Amino acid sequence: MQSSQAVTDHCNSSQEAEPASADQRLALALKELKDLKAALNAHAIVAVTDARGVITQANEKFCEVSRYSRDELIGSTHRIVNSGTHPRSFFLQLWKTISSGQIWNGEICNRAKDGALYWVQTTIVPQLGPDGRPEQYISIRADITQRKRAEEQALHLALHDALTGLANRVLLAEHLQRTLASSRRSRRHGALMLLDLDNFKDVNDRFGHSQGDALLCQIALRLLACVRETDTVARVGGDEFVILLNELDTDPAQASVHAYAMAERLRESLGSTFDLGGLLVPSTLSIGLLLFDGSSDGTEELMKRADMALYQAKERGRNNVCVFDPTLQASILSQTGLIDDLRQAIQRDEFHLLYQPVVSPLQQPQDWEALIRWQHPTRGLLAPAAFIKLAEESGLILSLGQWVLRAACEQLTHWGRVPATAHWSVAVNVSARQFLDPAFAARVQSVIEGSGINPSLLRLELTESMFLTDIEKSILKMQSLRALGVQFALDDFGTGYSSLSYLKRLPLDQLKVDRSFVQGLPGSREDAAITTTILTLARTLGLQVVAEGVENKAQFDFLLQHGCSAFQGYLFGKPMSAQDAASHFPPARQAIAGSE
The missing domain is CATH 3.30.70.270 (Reverse transcriptase/Diguanylate cyclase domain)
Incomplete structure (x- = not known):
């Protein structure tokens, strides 16, 4: 049984646990309401309007964000912060919703007193009277300007x-x-x-x-x-x-x-x-x-x-x-089709090389320039002008140039087995894109080693435009191949950006006078002056000169008279197959030339 003291203690503790008085409960509720209001005012923009939309109450946050005083806000409508961003239909729909007693949610762009725009996430709650019609509206807004700016910035970056x-x-x-x-x-x-x-x-x-x-x-x-x-x-x-x-x-x-x-x-x-x-x-x-x-x-x-x-x-x-022009479209589509065919042409073995002789003053072949031709299955035989530029623009020039190099070296190997043609060398044109390829020198060396040719019988023909970007890298690339024995010629000399400063530094063996200067010889004073200047310059630099485009004896005689040592053109032979090259310059004649 419990003692009387225990019963007394139990009664006292029960009295302490009894509910507080009504005044205490009211004070507690008012404190909780005050705390909630303080929290709401710290975060949200709050306004109360009457049924007509006239502002009757505005909290401090509304004043802070809008830059208007409470006196300026109360008695006004929300038109005071209208930014003009939203169309009239936007607000008509808003009023239609809340005037029917429904809650409206959405984003609104407002304008502060200082002209600054700000965005608010808004909830408008109608307070209904006994007749079920709204007597006032309470709007609670959260400032989302920073979020909207971030969204706008992201959208701007995306567009x-x-x-x-x-x-x-x-x-x-x-x-x-x-x-x-x-x-x-x-x-x-x-x-x-x-x-x-x-x-x-x-x-x-x-x-x-x-x-x-x-x-x-x-x-x-x-x-x-x-x-x-x-x-x-x-x-x-x-x-x-x-x-x-x-x-x-x-x-x-x-x-x-x-x-x-x-x-x-x-x-x-x-x-x-x-x-x-x-x-x-x-x-x-x-x-x-x-x-x-x-x-x-x-x-x-x-x-x-x-x-x-x-x-x-x-x-x-x-x-x-x-x-x-619509005709332009047809031409471009035709070229596009040619590029597609070009991609398959190497695998289909549709290319072959022709060789044009470069002769000595005795008109005996000492060098051959390899010239590519494409035997297209439907368009017939195509010269380089019809497809080389397309190959460069499409990037196919790298594989095409590599094929030309291999084919030319294979022909050198074949000629090397015959004593009468073993001394012949071959010049191969190199495109700018090929030469600028970081792997160019390694690719050339690989082909030389694979074919087993004498590297000194291979001449690479470059153009002046290749040296505009990085002359130092170009020189190093040439020197690495020159160390193997490969020779270099500067093609179309005089038509590009000729510079004596780089000409004396490049490891060249040969200059090729462009055919545009040779065509006017000997009658054109300008062409004669340019050609003789190039010949003098080459002698000073210790370079051989090849005159391209020699088509008649008068041109040949002029060039020979002024010290030109090598000649190329239709006067001595058009581009021909390797088999025709041997018959065009019979071995007996070559042997005589060699004994001389």
């Missing part, structure tokens, strides 16, 4: 070029789609211009990529200065830009005139010198122009056609404006 701030390919496609739709409605034409900087790679190579980026930014500014605010300027590649002109004219002729005038204005604007921190850099521009209307094909097809026009502008010598 704009990071370097120049111009529209990127994605945004351009959207604008082009809208322009096409607008053109269908208004029947006004639009124009698409694809712009490409001429020789931009040279700027990067000579001055560095940071200067190249600075140039692109300046170009973007000039483009924006030339067009209207309603037009679109986009950067869609390294040095490739697009201009989209809209709402030109319903008459295609007038629209074309306006678009072409704009293209010329752009070309002239970007054709002047750019100042890159005191470094003056010239630049020119090639433009492909396409006029379109609402009936035109999709955006992808329009871009292809503008690209075709740009290709034609560059073909015409760059710094040009070319307007798209």
Whole structure:
């Protein structure tokens, strides 16, 4: 049994656990309400309006964000913070919702007293009277401006070029789609211009990529200065830009005139010198122009056609404006088909080499230039002019050049087995893309070792343009092959960017006078002066000279008289097969020449 003291203690503890008084409970509830209100005011923008939308209460957060005092807010409507961002229909729908007694949620962009825009996530709760109609509205808002700015920045980055701030390919496609739709409605034409900087790679190579980026930014500014605010300027590649002109004219002729005038204005604007921190850099521009209307094909097809026009502008010598022509499309498609065939031609063994003799003053062969031909299955025999440039642009020149090198070395091996032809050497043309390939020297060495030829019987013909980018690397590359015994010739001398400073440093064996100088001999004083100067220069540098394009005896006699030591041209033989080469210069005649 419990003691009397235990019972007393139990009664006392029970009394302490009894519920507090009504006043205490009210005080506790008021404190909790005050704490909740303080927390709400610290985070949320709160306002109460009457049924007409007139603000009757506004918390401190509303004043802080809107920059209006409470006295300015109370008695006004929310039009005081209307930013004009949303259409009238937006607010009509909002009022329709809350006036029917429903809660509205959404994002609103408001304008503060100082003009700054801010975004709020808003909930508006109607307070209904006895008749079920709203008597007042309580709006609770959270400031989401930072989030919206982050979203806008992310969207901007997704739709704009990071370097120049111009529209990127994605945004351009959207604008082009809208322009096409607008053109269908208004029947006004639009124009698409694809712009490409001429020789931009040279700027990067000579001055560095940071200067190249600075140039692109300046170009973007000039483009924006030339067009209207309603037009679109986009950067869609390294040095490739697009201009989209809209709402030109319903008459295609007038629209074309306006678009072409704009293209010329752009070309002239970007054709002047750019100042890159005191470094003056010239630049020119090639433009492909396409006029379109609402009936035109999709955006992808329009871009292809503008690209075709740009290709034609560059073909015409760059710094040009070319307007798209349907016949141009047929030509480009034909070339595209040729590239596809080119990819398969090596595997199908459709190429072969012809050889043109390089003769001595006694008109005996001392060297042969290997010249490629393509026996196309449907187009017949194609000369290099029909496919070499396509091979360079498509990157196929690396595999094609390697095939030529192997085939020429195999022929040297074959000639080497016959005493009468064992002394013949072969010259192989090397493209700029081949020579600039980091693996070029290793590839040549591999072919030499694989064929087992005497390296001194192989001559590689280079052009002056190959030495514009990095002369030091070029010299090292040549020296590594020269150490094996390989010889080098500078082809088409006098037609490129001739520089005596690099000419004396390059490990060359031979200069080849371009046929354009030989054709005018002996009658042209200018050609005669240039040719004799080259001959004198070569003798001073200890180089052999080959005159190309010798077609008649008068040219040969002039060159021989002025000390030329080797000759090439139709006077001595057209390009021929290896078998015909032996019959064209019989071994007996070669033996006599050798004994002399």
